[in-house]
Amino acid sequence: MEDVATWVELSSRLMQHGRIMVNCGGTHSETNDGGDGMSQLLSLNDGLWVQNSTIKALCKAFPGNLSWKRVEGEGENYLALTGPLPDLDVWSASVPEKLSWNVKQWRQCRSFPS
Numbered sequence: 472m473e474d475v476a477t478w479v480e481l482s483s484r485l486m487q488h489g490r491i492m493v494n495c496g497g498t499h500s501e502t503n504d505g506g507d508g509m510s511q512l513l514s515l516n517d518g519l520w521v522q523n524s525t526i527k528a529l530c531k532a533f534p535g536n537l538s539w540k541r542v543e544g545e546g547e548n549y550l551a552l553t554g555p556l557p558d559l560d561v562w563s564a565s566v567p568e569k570l571s572w573n574v575k576q577w578r579q580c581r582s583f584p585s
Contacts, residue, residue, distance in 0.1 A: 472496075472525040478532030482553070495525035495539070495549040526551050530580045537580040543573070552577065 472495070481491060529551050530537050538556045542548040556579045563574040
């Protein structure tokens, strides 16, 4: 799940406006960028910074077209969604009330210089 070329290949097989949603697992304690010149850090609402290698690969394969969210519950787990960030207000209004708050947690993936 950390191979950028695999995600690029999968993106070439998507239908027009198609998307991929991925369970990216948890965080990694590493804080360096592995020497590739790009550190993909994700900000949580509480200000904690984490690094997730799957989201890092997805962000490279889908530059400017990747969103992520932290899954609430036991442990740290993240979801990623390819394509432009959806209109969160419209999406939130179209799901049951119990899910509405979760929809608004999606954030656009941004690269930060190393």
